Amino acid sequence: LADLGTRLRDALSSVESGSDQEIQSMIKDIVTALLESDVNIKLVARLRDNIKNQIKDSDDKNPSHIRKRLQKIVFDELCELVDSHQEPPQPKKLKNIKQKGPAKLNSSGKKITPKSNSYVIMFVGLQGAGKTTSCTKLANYYKKRGFTVGLVCADTFRAGAYDQLKQNAIKAQIPFYGSYSEQDPVWIAREGVERFKKEQFDIIIVDTSGRHKQEQSLFDEMVQISEAVTPLQTIMVMDGSIGQAAESQALAFKEASNFGSIILTKMDGHARGGGAISAVAATKTPIIFIGTGEHIGDFEVFKPASFILKLLGIGDIQGLMDHVRGLNLQNDESHKKSIENFKEGKFTLRDFQTQMNNFLKMGPLTNIASMIPGMSNFLNQVGEEETSSKIKNMIYIMDSMTGKELDSDGTIFIKEPLRIVRVARGAGCSSVEVEMVLQQQRMMSSMASNAKLMQNNPMVNSPQM
Ligand code: GDP
Numbered sequence: 001l002a003d004l005g006t007r008l009r010d011a012l013s014s015v016e017s018g019s020d021q022e023i024q025s026m027i028k029d030i031v032t033a034l035l036e037s038d039v040n041i042k043l044v045a046r047l048r049d050n051i052k053n054q055i056k057d058s059d060d061k062n063p064s065h066i067r068k069r070l071q072k073i074v075f076d077e078l079c080e081l082v083d084s085h086q087e088p089p090q091p092k093k094l095k096n097i098k099q100k101g102p103a104k105l106n107s108s109g110k111k112i113t114p115k116s117n118s119y120v121i122m123f124v125g126l127q128g129a130g131k132t133t134s135c136t137k138l139a140n141y142y143k144k145r146g147f148t149v150g151l152v153c154a155d156t157f158r159a160g161a162y163d164q165l166k167q168n169a170i171k172a173q174i175p176f177y178g179s180y181s182e183q184d185p186v187w188i189a190r191e192g193v194e195r196f197k198k199e200q201f202d203i204i205i206v207d208t209s210g211r212h213k214q215e216q217s218l219f220d221e222m223v224q225i226s227e228a229v230t231p232l233q234t235i236m237v238m239d240g241s242i243g244q245a246a247e248s249q250a251l252a253f254k255e256a257s258n259f260g261s262i263i264l265t266k267m268d269g270h271a272r273g274g275g276a277i278s279a280v281a282a283t284k285t286p287i288i289f290i291g292t293g294e295h296i297g298d299f300e301v302f303k304p305a306s307f308i309l310k311l312l313g314i315g316d317i318q319g320l321m322d323h324v325r326g327l328n329l330q331n332d333e334s335h336k337k338s339i340e341n342f343k344e345g346k347f348t349l350r351d352f353q354t355q356m357n358n359f360l361k362m363g364p365l366t367n368i369a370s371m372i373p374g375m376s377n378f379l380n381q382v383g384e385e386e387t388s389s390k391i392k393n394m395i396y397i398m399d400s401m402t403g404k405e406l407d408s409d410g411t412i413f414i415k416e417p418l419r420i421v422r423v424a425r426g427a428g429c430s431s432v433e434v435e436m437v438l439q440q441q442r443m444m445s446s447m448a449s450n451a452k453l454m455q456n457n458p459m460v461n462s463p464q465m
């Protein structure tokens, strides 16, 4: 069965003449795809009605207009599904908190420094959801933005929990607190938070234990820890690939912990994500980040529109543009050409070569890669250095191609497989590696033609690169 994104995209591009019959069948396909991806039936029904109502409103019978309108309506409705319209609170740096007015003095005439509070974040969620991993990712995210962050391991349930957090924290050079001997998670949480508060840390993140089920003892422990550390933000970590169970799980946790935001993990795999969409809707709680891999950098701020674009296999074009804009590539002819091709729905091997060369100039490659579907799967198993050497390898391979090959869409290699052997020899690599480059280019090429299909979309339309 094709994934949700592919099915939605196929449904959208199935409309040709814009006849009522075609529209009805498109809506049916969308509804089926969403239901089979575990999106709550009530939400799907609402989306279906919204689409129908909006289509009715127009008298325009021009097929291409109808098609564009449909795409826009469906895109907006899908965004609406994942958008909670809630902004989670933002941590502040303590050193920025300035006292207003004249300094206050105590009875013996000494200045009182205003007692500023660290921003305490508590993590909740079932075992295996990705709490410990996401804790470090979040700590790293804030650390890179200049915050001081401390991690507290209040998981005494799972053997090795403290070691896991410790290893992650050491790797990312983030201060941590935990205990091998103390068995009381509430005590550890309180003690850890107190220590980091004394040292005026901006943010303190408390990792808790999860059990296999939503059991009462887990919820009791959660409430006790929460009372001990009084978090300003409680985050529920949820495995993005869980299906129907997502909604009831989220509701149970919401009642026990009143979490204020969600981190969805494992969105790199074949996550159906539909269950998670329902969880967001049921709890009216925003997703703030998504986890896209096991590594610390596989972590993205959640944005409804870019999430849906990725789901549809179009990639976060806007995010990519923002990066490229900073690079001053406007005068680069080959870059211009490849953007033109992209707008036309084409993507040749030469375009691929150009883009790979650009990537090397772009800095954090794993971030860039995450904006492109397929590319992230391809690169996200490895670290930054390895990513860049992989990309260099790909460039060597394309450097060994002839002009004719580079300007082709790649099918020339399928028709004449000996070319692969020749390129491999030239680049000093294996045929498999050449085939991987070709496969990647095909993926980009289909992304280009998808983008062309969704051209009316405001996120994709006329990139100003
Ligand atoms: P916890 O029990 O909730 O603390 O979950 P962990 O943080 O220990 O994660 C459980 C497993 O999921 C580990 O093997 C992690 O490496 C893995 N994991 C966590 N987040 C992600 C993610 O975003 N993508 C992938 N592929 N794996 C993840």
Ligand code: MG
Binding pocket: 131, 132, 133, 155, 161, 208, 209, 210
């Ligand atoms: Mg854990």
